[in-house]
Amino acid sequence: MTPAPRCVNVAVVAAAHRPDPELMSGPVDDHLVVFTPSGHRGHVPDDTTVLDAARRLGVDLDSVCGGRGICGRCQVEPTFGEFAKHNIAASGEHISPRGPVENDYRGRRPLLGDLRLGCSARIRGDLVIDVPATSQVHRQVIRKEVDLGDVQLDPVLVLRLVEVPDERGRPAKWLTDSLAGQWGLTDVEVESRAGEELGQVVAAGVETVTVAIRDGTRVVAVWGGLRDRALGVAVDVGSTTIAGHLCDLATGEVLATGGTMNPQIRFGEDLMSRVSYVMMNPGGEVELTSAVRDALNSLLEDLCRSGGASREELLELVLVGNPIMHHLFLGYDPTPLGTAPFTLATGEAIDLPASDLDLETHPAARAHVLPCIAGHVGADTAAVILATRPQERAGVQLVVDVGTNAEIVLSGNGRVLAASSPTGPAFEGAQVSSGQRATPGAIERVRIDTETGEPRFRVIGSEIWSDEPGFDDAVAETGITGICGSGIIEVVAELWLAGLMDSDGVIGGAGTRTSPRIVADGRTYSYVLHDPGTHDGHQILVTQNDIRAIQLAKAALYAGVRLLMDHLGVDQVDQIGLAGAFGSHIDTVRATVLGLIPDCDPDRVASVGNAAGAGAAMALLSGTARVEIQDSVRRIEKVETALEPSFQEHFVDAMAIPHRTADYPGLSTRIELPPRTGPSTGGGRRERRRRTPTQSEDQQ
Ligand code: FES
Numbered sequence: 199m200t201p202a203p204r205c206v207n208v209a210v211v212a213a214a215h216r217p218d219p220e221l222m223s224g225p226v227d228d229h230l231v232v233f234t235p236s237g238h239r240g241h242v243p244d245d246t247t248v249l250d251a252a253r254r255l256g257v258d259l260d261s262v263c264g265g266r267g268i269c270g271r272c273q274v275e276p277t278f279g280e281f282a283k284h285n286i287a288a289s290g291e292h293i294s295p296r297g298p299v300e301n302d303y304r305g306r307r308p309l310l311g312d313l314r315l316g317c318s319a320r321i322r323g324d325l326v327i328d329v330p331a332t333s334q335v336h337r338q339v340i341r342k343e344v345d346l347g348d349v350q351l352d353p354v355l356v357l358r359l360v361e362v363p364d365e366r367g368r369p370a371k372w373l374t375d376s377l378a379g380q381w382g383l384t385d386v387e388v389e390s391r392a393g394e395e396l397g398q399v400v401a402a403g404v405e406t407v408t409v410a411i412r413d414g415t416r417v418v419a420v421w422g423g424l425r426d427r428a429l430g431v432a433v434d435v436g437s438t439t440i441a442g443h444l445c446d447l448a449t450g451e452v453l454a455t456g457g458t459m460n461p462q463i464r465f466g467e468d469l470m471s472r473v474s475y476v477m478m479n480p481g482g483e484v485e486l487t488s489a490v491r492d493a494l495n496s497l498l499e500d501l502c503r504s505g506g507a508s509r510e511e512l513l514e515l516v517l518v519g520n521p522i523m524h525h526l527f528l529g530y531d532p533t534p535l536g537t538a539p540f541t542l543a544t545g546e547a548i549d550l551p552a553s554d555l556d557l558e559t560h561p562a563a564r565a566h567v568l569p570c571i572a573g574h575v576g577a578d579t580a581a582v583i584l585a586t587r588p589q590e591r592a593g594v595q596l597v598v599d600v601g602t603n604a605e606i607v608l609s610g611n612g613r614v615l616a617a618s619s620p621t622g623p624a625f626e627g628a629q630v631s632s633g634q635r636a637t638p639g640a641i642e643r644v645r646i647d648t649e650t651g652e653p654r655f656r657v658i659g660s661e662i663w664s665d666e667p668g669f670d671d672a673v674a675e676t677g678i679t680g681i682c683g684s685g686i687i688e689v690v691a692e693l694w695l696a697g698l699m700d701s702d703g704v705i706g707g708a709g710t711r712t713s714p715r716i717v718a719d720g721r722t723y724s725y726v727l728h729d730p731g732t733h734d735g736h737q738i739l740v741t742q743n744d745i746r747a748i749q750l751a752k753a754a755l756y757a758g759v760r761l762l763m764d765h766l767g768v769d770q771v772d773q774i775g776l777a778g779a780f781g782s783h784i785d786t787v788r789a790t791v792l793g794l795i796p797d798c799d800p801d802r803v804a805s806v807g808n809a810a811g812a813g814a815a816m817a818l819l820s821g822t823a824r825v826e827i828q829d830s831v832r833r834i835e836k837v838e839t840a841l842e843p844s845f846q847e848h849f850v851d852a853m854a855i856p857h858r859t860a861d862y863p864g865l866s867t868r869i870e871l872p873p874r875t876g877p878s879t880g881g882g883r884r885e886r887r888r889r890t891p892t893q894s895e896d897q898q
Contacts, residue, residue, distance in 0.1 A: 229292070230324045232284045233257045234277075239284070248274050248293075248316035248327060258334045260448070262408070262426050263359040264380055265317035269426045270305035271448075272316035275328045284326060292323025306426060307332070332449065352820040353447040354566075355412045355514050357428050358383070362405055369396045373409065373417065388417040391561065395420040410513060410562065413821070418562040419513065429453070429507055430514035431498060432814035434578055435523045436460060437469050437602055438626060438635075439779075440493055441808065443815045444501040447514060450819050454505030458497045461489045462526070468602045468623055469522045473536035483531055490527045491556045498557065512559035515552055516818040517567045518810055520576035520603060520618075524567065527555065538841060540573025547828050568817060569828055572836035574618040579605040581813025582777050583834075584827040586806050589614045593772030596759060598795065599810065600625055600780045604755045608762040608771070614830070615765055617837040619758030624751040625683040625780055632727075632738040634680035641678065641685040641727065641738065642783065646692040651713030653689070653727055658682065670733075677735055678728055684783040689740055690748050691788035693725060694855045695872060701854045702876030703745045709875040749853050752794045756857070757848035758839050759796055765837055774798050775806035782807055790865045793856030800868040 228241040231251050236258065242251040249272050252259035263269035278288045299318045303309055316333070335351065360376045370388040373396060377383040388396065392409070396417075399407055404422035412418045426448075433442040441457035465486055466472040476482040502509055517527065521542060525532040530543040552563035568577035568584075579599065586607075588595035594610035604621045607614065627633035627640070634640050638659035646653050654665040660672035681689065693699040698716060700707035706716050706723035715726045722742035729737050763769065774795055776784065786803040789795055795803070816823045839845045851858040854876065862871060 229321050230284070230286060231255070231321060232281070232286065232326045234326060234328045236329065242321055244322060245294075245320045248272075248276075248314070248319045248321060251321055252316060252329070257329060259316055259329055260333050260335045261317065262357050262448070263317075263424055266359065266406075266424075267299035267303060267315055267318050268305060268424050269359070270303060270307040270309065270315070271333060271426070273307065273309065273313045273330065273333045274316045274319070275312050275330065276314060276319070277326045277328060281326050286324045286326055288323065288325050292321070292325050294320040294322060349450075349816040349820050349823060351448075351450050352822045353428075353514075354821040354824075355410055355418070355428055355430075355447055356414075357408050357410055357425055357448070359406055359408050359424055362400055362407060366400050369393070369400050373407075377409070377411075377417075383411065383414065386411065386415055386417060389562075392417045392420050412564070419560060427511060428513045429505075429511040430516070430818045431501060431512060432516045432811065432818040433494065433497065433518070434581065434808070434810040434814055435490065435494070435517060435519035435527055436578070436810075437472075437520065437523060438463065438623075440490070440497055441811050442497050442501055443811060443818075444505040444507060445815060445818055447819065452815070453507060454501045456497060456500050456504060458493055458500065460523075461493050462486050465489070469520065470536060470620075472526075473522060473532050476531075477533055477536065483526065483529075483533075486526045486532075487529045488556075490523070494527065495556070495558050498559065509558055510560050512552075513563050514818060515557065515559070515563060515565040516814045517565055518577040518581040518814045520578055520601075520605070521570050521573055522576075524570055524577050528567065529555075535573055538838075540838065540840075542570050542573055545570050545572070545831070547824065566817065566824065568814070568824075569831045571616050571831050571834050572618075572838065574603070574838065574840075575605055575616045575836060578810040579607060579616060579618075580827050580831050581811070581817070582806075582809040583607055583614070583616075583813070583830055584816055584823060585809040585813035586775055586777070588775070589830070591773065594763075594766070594768050594770065595773050595775070596771045596795070596798075597775040597777060597806065597809070598755065598759070598781065599777040600755065600794075601778060602626065604758060606755075606758045606762055608759070608766055610766055610768060610772075613766060613835060614833065615762045615835045615837055617758050617762055617839050619754045619839050621751040621754045622747075624747040625686070627680065627682050627686070629747040630681065630686055630744045631741050632680045633686065633744070634682055636682040636684070636779070636783065637679075639673070639676035639679035640682035641680070641689075642682055643785070644685055644688040644692055644727065646689075646696040646698070648696045651696055651698055651711065651715050653692075653715070655685070655727065664728075678730070678738065681727065681738060681740075683780055684785070686740075686744070686748055687784055687792055687794065688788045689725075689727060690745055690855070691791040693740070693745075695791060695869075697872060698725060699745065699855075700876035701874040703749045703853070703855055704876060705740075705742055705745060707876055748792070749855070752792055753849050753852035756793055756796065756852035757845050760848040760852070761839055761842055761845050762837055763796070764844065765835070771796055771798050772802065774803040775809070776804070777806050777809040779808065781805050787865070787868055790862065791856055791869065791871070793852060793854070793860075797860065797862040797864045799864045 232239040238255045238257045240255045260271035276293045300315050399422035408421045408425035409417045410419040428447045430447050431442050439457050444454040465475045522532045534541045547569045548567040552559045552565045568580045570576045588609040597607040599605040602623045604619045607616050640658045641655045642658050643656040659676045662669045662672045697711040699705045724739040724741045727738045782805045
């Protein structure tokens with residue numbers, strides 16, 4: 199391999215996006231080069247490398263190895279032919295043929311097709327050169343595994359390769375000099391551990407070292423030779439599950455996504471019961487902190503295994519969570535969050551060594567924790583705001599993340615408000631007689647025939663409805679084991695739509711219809727959703743207590759939303775985003791029928807995916823995003839639902855289905871709503887009616 203000149207300044211053009219005016223025209227023996235898609239153009243001398251030309255013209259072209267032909271980050275594709283628009287006629291002779299550096303290149307990114315190493319290919323004539331997205335430093339990241347919106351890569355940690363000089367004394371001195379000379383990085387300090395690593399690898403006789411530079415100012419790690427990958431993990435620490443994304447910090451590629459149960463569940467199903475555990479058990483906070491940190495380590499291990507990485511490659515972490523999770527994984531006392539005024543230990547973003555959280559990563563790894571918004575609104579909601587940016591959209595925007603606590607964000611009129619509401623674990627299948635988590639075998643979709651009262655349903659793990667051929671075979675392995683949160687919402691909404699339950703949520707209440715599926719259950723009635731008959735399995739009932747649990751949960755969420763609408767001075771929301779795993783799976787029409795969310799044009803109610811995880815990943819990949827969300831959080835108006843007298847009034851009204859008084863004109867455009875019945879709504883017996891299914895009452 200041909201060694202590159204020692205001090206060729208082929209730095210990544212992170213900040214140099216302005217072309218040199220002198221290059222806009224040049225001597226006749228210079229060559230005109232146009233880079234696409236940026237459109238940067240200018241003249242460069244004959245035999246200039248493409249990477250050097252890119253640097254001169256302010257083109258965003260990546261490099262880790264500094265032009266030594268070993269990292270493969272600088273790949274470009276020269277294009278040939280007549281380009282009238284650019285006044286260029288380019289042929290194959292206008293670029294040097296592949297030489298030994300490119301032929302010998304065996305890096306992580308194969309040199310496919312007509313791609314060339316920009317640091318090796320030399321310009322010999324006028325050219326149009328395409329810089330693929332994968333070779334751009336600040337490219338937009340688009341990954342289907344997690345929706346990262348339009349985040350632009352701006353990693354807080356980068357890798358740079360530096361040659362070791364013949365004179366190896368005072369390593370920190372020549373390293374900083376080389377970083378200035380070879381990479382244009384001035385005012386860089388070498389942290390003490392990195393200095394020791396540098397001394398060791400230089401003593402071992404290496405010719406090059408790779409350094410990790412954080413915030414453009416500090417060398418935090420050193421390896422001998424080329425190291426072309428630094429990884430990070432974004433984690434959403436939920437009270438039920440902990441989910442993470444393993445990402446390449448330089449490319450934004452999501453290498454693995456995974457999750458694990460939060461082992462703190464054994465100390466309490468919901469957040470307040472965990473705080474109670476700490477209050478009643480001296481040292482309980484240490485147990486809870488240790489449990490969640492163990493789970494984080496096990497998640498890191500799983501992510502590395504499935505992403506083909508090692509923990510030693512993990513150099514950056516971003517963590518988000520609700521306030522109690524946030525305090526527990528940081529080792530803060532959560533008890534002030536258990537009672538008014540719900541005081542946070544800190545509402546600022548936190549940046550600390552990952553080792554302080556007992557996380558097993560590279561010793562130089564740091565953990566960044568997004569700021570909490572208020573005592574009941576956490577860093578996970580900050581991440582949701584970062585991912586969804588409701589404040590940047592017109593109209594009144596509502597974003598709801600439903601878990602054991604519902605986090606609510608409402609924006610409009612230039613303001614952003616946030617609150618949380620204690621929905622409890624009913625939507626996750628707890629407190630429901632046949633409830634279960636969303637695992638294979640759980641009923642997730644329900645439709646009830648308005649004429650016969652007969653149900654049909656679908657279970658997780660199969661696309662076949664229970665009244666379709668092949669259903670029994672499809673569920674033979676999993677069985678029909680219970681009903682998960684999305685199924686519960688649908689069955690309660692369908693019971694009301696089918697006239698089997700009144701608007702007060704009473705199965706078989708006044709004015710409702712009869713059905714063989716309605717069975718006496720002590721002093722109340724239950725609905726038989728599934729009866730295995732002679733087959734294996736057990737009956738799945740929806741009991742009156744189940745309905746009550748769902749009413750309490752949905753009323754808490756609606757009341758929180760309504761409270762924020764009061765504070766914002768609006769009666770209508772224009773768009774609703776449902777975040778989180780639960781939000782991704784619920785039928786938005788039936789969620790509105792139930793009164794979980796306020797009325798809205800059904801076409802403007804949609805899942806926004808795992809927004810907390812996406813926001814955490816954005817903060818992992820972009821220092822700019824970290825600054826942006828810190829600024830946003832400072833401006834958010836916090837509303838404490840527990841301290842607001844009108845919350846209770848809204849809660850009582852919201853117990854009815856869909857609501858005691860609120861109209862649902864938007865929902866009525868999609869589905870014909872029955873009259874409200876039951877004492878609280880002033881409704882009485884209603885006519886037996888045939889409902890015409892609309893397109894939204896679909897098979898899905
Ligand atoms: S800059 Fe590393 S291979 Fe070209």
